[in-house]
Amino acid sequence: MGEARPGTERDDRILLAHGGGGELMRELIRADILPRLGCDAGAVLSDSALLDLGSGRTAFTTDSYVVKPLFFPGGDIGTLAVCGTVNDLAVVGAEAAALSLAFIVEEGFPLDDFRRVVDSVGRTASQAGVRVVTGDVKVVERGGADGLFVNTAGVGKVAEGVPLGAEHVLPGDRILLSGPIGNHGIAVLSAREGIAFETTVRSDVACLGDLAHAALTAGGEGVHWMRDPTRGGLAAALGELAEDTQVEVTVDETAVSVDPDVRAACELLGLDPLVVANEGKLVAVVAEPAAENVLTALQDHPLGVKAAPVGFVGESGPGRVVLETRTGGRRLVELPYGEELPRIC
C-alpha cells in the first residue's frame, strides 16, 4: 500500500493491482481484453450484460478450466473454455448466444501469455458465432494459483420441439460417435509430461454447435440424447446415460475409432482410450429409423467425417455399459472412478 506505483511503462507481468477493481484493472480490460474479444475498447464496463434472447427456453451452463499446461498441441485454455461451454449448450439443442469469461490469474503471470489466451477466446468465440458479453478478473498472490484458471458460463436459446434428454432414450436406439476418441487427453498429457511420440498428437478441441445442429436437423425428434464426452471420456458419458436411464448400453469396440498414435500412447501409459477426455466429439443416441440420416449428416460435416455407429441401447435392466471386444468377448465398462487424468480440462 505504501509502495511506489510502477512507472508509466507497462509492466510485462500481471500484478496484484490488475485484480483490485481500480484503474489498472480497467486499463487491462480496456487495452488487453476487450479489443481481443472484438469489443469496442471504449465500451462502458458494466457488471451485467443485457441480452435480448427472445422467447422460449434458455439453456444455461458453466465450466471452470484448470488444464495444465495452458498451451498444448491443437489448442489452449482459451479455446477450451469457449468450446467447452458452447458444446455443453449444443448437446441440449441450444445455440450459444452469449458467454461470460472470468479469469483467476497468479501474480507474475506473463502478460503476453495472458493476451495469447484472450486472443484464443476471441478467435474461437468469433468462429463459433458467440459473443463474450461479461467478465471478471481476479489476481491472487504468487503461489495462490497455478498460473491461470478460466471460467466460462453460457446462455443459449433451445430450438423448439427438440425433446432431448435421457428420459427420451428407448431400447433399440443407435449410438453414433462423431470421430476418433482420446486425442485431447493424450495431447495434454504428452505436453505436460514431456512425452514425445512419433508424431505430435493434437487436441480435438472444437466447437460443436454446427455439428449438433446438423444432427438435429437431419434426425429431428429421432435424436434422443447428445453429449460431448469430455472428462472421463466415452466411458463416463455412456456410463452416465446407462445409470440415468437404467438401460444396458452395448458398445462395439472395433467400431470405436482411435487414431494409431493415440492408441500407442494409451498402451504406453496404461490408459483405456474409452476413459480419455475429448473436447470436440459428439455422441448421439438416435432412434433406429433416423440413424442413417443423422450419420450421413455427421459425416458430411468437417468435424464428423469419421462418424460411425458404435453401439445400441438395450432393454431396461441394470444401468451399465457392455463392451463387445475386438477378440469377441464382452466386458463391463465401469464408470471411471475419477483419478485417471487430473487437470485435463
Add this chain to the structure above:
Amino acid sequence: MGEARPGTERDDRILLAHGGGGELMRELIRADILPRLGCDAGAVLSDSALLDLGSGRTAFTTDSYVVKPLFFPGGDIGTLAVCGTVNDLAVVGAEAAALSLAFIVEEGFPLDDFRRVVDSVGRTASQAGVRVVTGDVKVVERGGADGLFVNTAGVGKVAEGVPLGAEHVLPGDRILLSGPIGNHGIAVLSAREGIAFETTVRSDVACLGDLAHAALTAGGEGVHWMRDPTRGGLAAALGELAEDTQVEVTVDETAVSVDPDVRAACELLGLDPLVVANEGKLVAVVAEPAAENVLTALQDHPLGVKAAPVGFVGESGPGRVVLETRTGGRRLVELPYGEELPRIC
C-alpha cells in the same frame, strides 16, 4: 493411476478424483452438493440447465471469488458468491432467476469446510429467492490453488421500462448510499491478518435484490444508475461513473457513514474507507424530484436503515470525483489504482 482406490469409507478430504468426471465426482455432487442447494439428490446431472425466463431483456453476469480467508465474520466465500452475483443483476434492475456455481478446489481441502461453503450457498440463494441450476467441480493438486475458489454466473429478467445506465445520469442528480461503508473489507482483512479490534467488525455481505427493487419501485424512471460498491469501494464506483459520463461527482465526506470500528481500523491500517470494499451496499443516482421517495424507500428496508444522500452530480466536464472534506476543504478522489486490498472478494 495404479493406486488402490480408497476404501468404501468416505474420506474427509477432497481428492483429485473428486474432479475427474467419474463416479466419485457424481457422488460428491449427489451427496454433498445437490441436497445442500435444495435440489433433488436423484436429479439427473445435466451439463446445461433449461430455464423459462419469459420474454424481455435478460441480464447476464459473472464473478469469481478468491477471498482469503474463506470464512470471515459475517459470511464466507459461499455467501459472497451468491450475493455478489445477485447484486450485479440487481443494480441493472434485474431479478436474479438462476445461478451457476463452479468450484476449483485444492486436493486435500477438508470436506467439512466444502460442505459448509455449499450450505452457505444454498441458504443464501434460498433467502434471495434464486436457484442454483448448473455447476462444475474441478480439483487441482496440492499447491495448485489456495484452498477453494468459487465462480458464480447469474441470469435474470430486467424489469421493463427501467432505463438504468450511466448514459441516463444528469447534472443535478442526487447520490444516495444505503449505509455505512468499509465493513466487508475490514472484516476480511482483520480475519486474514489476525488483527483484533475492540469489537469484531462483521462483513456487510447481503443480497440487494429487494433493496434495489424497492428503490426502483419508489423512484421509477427517476432512478438513473445503481451500483454495489465492491472492490475499490465507493471511490471506484463513483470514479467509474464520473469517468464513463464525464461529469464531476461531488461527495460530502460528513454524509458518508463509517462505523466507528471500521474508521478506527482504517486509520490504523492507513486505508481510506472510500476505497474499502463493501458487499451489501447500494449506491443510487436519482433525479432530484425522486430522491426523497427513493431515500425513504431505502430507509424503510432493513438493509437501508442508515441510507443517506451523500452527494450530487455536477455539470459535464472532467470526469472526476471531488470530496468536500469534514474540515471544509475539497480534494480529488482518485479512482484507486488497485493494489489496496488483494483477495477481498
